[in-house]
Structures are given as structure tokens and as C-alpha cells.
Amino acid sequence: MKQDKTIIIGHKNPDADSIISAMIIAFYSEKIFGFKAIAKRAGEINSETKFILNFLPKPTKIKVPQLLKEVKQEKVILVDTTEPSQIISGINEDNLFAIIDHHNLGGLKSMSPIYARVEPLGCTCSIIYKILKEKKIKISKDAATLMIAAIISDTLFFNSPTTTSEDKKIAKELNIIAKLDLKKFSAEMFKAKSNLKGIKTEEIIEKDYKFFQMGKHKVGVGIWETVDSASIIEKKEQIFSAMKNKKTEENLDHLFFGVVDILKENMKFFLLSEKEENLAKQIFKGKSENRIMFLPGVVSRKKQIVPQLKQVLS
Numbered sequence: 110m111k112q113d114k115t116i117i118i119g120h121k122n123p124d125a126d127s128i129i130s131a132m133i134i135a136f137y138s139e140k141i142f143g144f145k146a147i148a149k150r151a152g153e154i155n156s157e158t159k160f161i162l163n164f165l166p167k168p169t170k171i172k173v174p175q176l177l178k179e180v181k182q183e184k185v186i187l188v189d190t191t192e193p194s195q196i197i198s199g200i201n202e203d204n205l206f207a208i209i210d211h212h213n214l215g216g217l218k219s220m221s222p223i224y225a226r227v228e229p230l231g232c233t234c235s236i237i238y239k240i241l242k243e244k245k246i247k248i249s250k251d252a253a254t255l256m257i258a259a260i261i262s263d264t265l266f267f268n269s270p271t272t273t274s275e276d277k278k279i280a281k282e283l284n285i286i287a288k289l290d291l292k293k294f295s296a297e298m299f300k301a302k303s304n305l306k307g308i309k310t311e312e313i314i315e316k317d318y319k320f321f322q323m324g325k326h327k328v329g330v331g332i333w334e335t336v337d338s339a340s341i342i343e344k345k346e347q348i349f350s351a352m353k354n355k356k357t358e359e360n361l362d363h364l365f366f367g368v369v370d371i372l373k374e375n376m377k378f379f380l381l382s383e384k385e386e387n388l389a390k391q392i393f394k395g396k397s398e399n400r401i402m403f404l405p406g407v408v409s410r411k412k413q414i415v416p417q418l419k420q421v422l423s
């Protein structure tokens with residue numbers, strides 16, 4: 110019997126974790142699953158991930174995923190999400206083969222029993238590390254470097270409230286192989302992430318944007334993580350106007366945009382209209398000035414924004 114082609118893919122607007130998780134699973138797929146699977150991506154590679162991929166010495170055996178717009182007949186290993194609204198079309202009950210994720214279960218179904226590994230860790234790559242360790246798979250230096258980078262990216266160098274002690278321990282163990290100066294490496298990653306060169310205003314909102322169905326409400330939350338929040342605040346007029354367009358085009362009930370200052374650990378939360386402003390006031394009890402609310406200590410959409418919005422809206 111012909112083995113169906115199997116792909117590994119993460120969410121739309123892929124971040125470093127989504128791309129790297131797919132790359133690592135593909136690289137070790139024969140050892141993990143017993144067959145070859147191919148890494149794909151559900152969107153453009155962002156500037157932080159580009160920096161990480163360029164950092165690897167060339168040539169490397171770990172392949173960069175190609176863009177995939179729709180799944181046809183392939184079997185799918187889904188990484189870094191289980192949210193139906195955040196995956197490309199064609200992934201369904203019939204072809205879902207496995208999920209590896211660290212988010213809340215988003216509502217996917219499957220016809221057959223699937224391989225599922227979901228843990229409340231700071232990064233999908235932390236879970237992948239545990240899988241590799243359990244299967245006694247030897248991790249290469251390039252793979253270790255990539256996985257550390259994903260962990261630093263998702264946990265904001267262990268500062269996000271999503272970080273667990275396990276993530277820190279895993280990064281330490283990986284760095285025995287990768288031998289990176291983590292402080293320097295993370296500073297360079299975040300600098301690359303903050304670079305606005307060639308980035309249109311629309312992209313600032315959309316690069317790390319997620320859509321959620323919350324009860325009857327269609328809600329979008331864009332996040333921009335940066336070490337230079339002033340460079341974004343400067344563009345607030347253009348950002349609000351781009352938000353307005355997006356909200357209309359996608360027929361959203363609420364659209365939020367948060368600028369996360371990675372170093373100062375705070376968020377400037379853009380509230381498009383009175384509707385968003387009232388919701389934010391209800392949840393965060395904060396004051397807003399010209400529709401921007403300052404939220405000290407808030408850096409995580411997953412832990413500090415989305416559950417709170419869901420609670421009020423669902």
C-alpha cells in the first residue's frame with residue numbers, strides 16, 4: 110500500500126516556534142514516527158525567524174519549510190496550534206494524524222485516534238525536546254540551536270508568564286549541545302524582531318495576528334514584540350487606520366493590537382473604538398489615553414489577553 114505523504118505544519122502568521130517545530134519534527138520524523146514527513150509553513154517567515162535561520166552555519170541538514178496554501182490529500186502533523194481558525198484549509202477530521210502543541214485545545218476533531226501531545230509549557234519545541242529525549246534520539250548542534258531559539262522567542266527569554274521551570278531546564282540542557290551565549294543571542298534575536306525596515310503598517314498588525322471566535326464575537330488580536338516600542342507608537346495614526354480597515358474587511362466585532370516591550374515587560378494596548386475601550390477597561394481596570402492603554406507586566410496574548418477576553422465575551 111502506498112504511504113500517504115505526511116506534512117508537518119503550524120499556524121498562519123507563523124512565528125519562530127511554528128516554523129522550527131515543523132523543521133525539527135521533519136528532521137527526526139523517521140525516528141519519531143517511523144516514516145519521512147515534510148515540513149511546511151502556513152505563511153511568510155518573520156524577521157526574527159530569518160535571523161535564527163541565517164545564524165545556523167551553512168550548509169545545514171535541517172530544511173527550511175516551503176509555503177503551503179492548502180492541504181490536498183496529505184496526512185497532517187499539526188504543531189503549535191489546534192485552533193481551526195488559525196490553520197490552512199484542507200486540514201480535517203480525515204487527514205489529521207498528530208498534534209503537538211502548548212495552547213488550549215481549540216476544537217479540532219479527528220475520525221481516527223490520533224497521536225497527541227499537548228502540555229502547558231512555554232514552547233512547542235520544549236515538548237519536542239521531551240519527545241526526542243524519551244525516544245533517546247541524539248540531538249544535533251543545529252537542532253539544539255534552533256530549539257533554544259524557539260524557546261527564547263516564545264518565552265521572551267524566560268520573562269513571559271508562559272515560561273515554566275521545565276522550559277528553563279530544557280534550554281539549559283539544549284545549550285550543552287548548542288553552546289550559545291544566550292544573553293547575546295537573545296538580544297540579537299530581539300533586535301532582528303524589532304526591525305521595521307521594509308515593513309508596511311498593515312504588516313505590523315498582521316505579522317503576529319490571531320483570530321478567535323469567542324461566543325458570537327469575531328475577535329482579532331495582533332501583537333508586535335519589540336525592544337523599541339517608541340518606533341511603533343510613532344506610527345499610531347497609521348496603525349489605527351490600518352486596524353479600522355482590517356476590522357471592516359474581516360467583519361470583526363473587536364480588533365485589538367498590543368505593542369509588547371520585551372525588555373521593560375509591558376504592553377501598549379491599542380483600542381480601536383469605544384467598544385474595545387470599554388472591554389479593556391472592564392478587564393484590566395486601566396486608564397487609556399487617546400485609545401492606548403498602558404498595561405505594565407502584560408506581555409502574553411495567550412495568558413494575559415485571550416482568556417480574559419473569552420471570559421467576558423463567551
Ligand SMILES: [Mn+2]
Nearest residue numbers: 126189233263
Ligand atoms: Mn509556540
